[in-house]
Amino acid sequence: MIRLLIPSLMITVVASVPASAEPYPIAVLRGLDKVTARVTTLNAPVGEPIRFGGLEITARTCDKRPPEEPPESAAFLEITEVRESEPRVDVFSGWMFASSPALSAMDHPVYDVWVLDCISSVSTDESSSSSNKLE
Secondary structure, three states, X not given: OHHHHHHHHHHHHXXXXXXXXXXXXXXXXXXXXXXXXXXXXXXXXXXXXEEEOOEEEEEEEEEEOOOOOOOOEEEEEEEEEOOOOOOOEEEEEEEEEOOOOOOOOOOOOOEEEEEEEEEOOOOHHHXXXXXXXXX
16 A cells, blocks of 8 residues: 555655746847836847946846746846946846736836846847847
């Protein structure tokens, strides 16, 4: 009886372990300029800084759960405010979650930035419409 019970317990334990998130090379962000009310979708390649207004955004990692898990995308972002002839100011550094943008929000008087998704590649329509890479 005990020999039959142990394998069934092992199957239950193995089946209940959640799958880990998978890394993706591009973080899809949404930016809001509060002054002009302009909303922009940004594609941020991991490790490469991009510009949004006076902000420089660097996605350090972007993770997404597999399809069999509850949906969640999360990105670790470093956001710096850049002004001419002034030192850079760190505005945000931390994880942002697509399902809960207010959980870890960036506090800035002019701009809001939040995570939408993590993707593996950008279509040609999207890449031509958002030229926000730093040169």
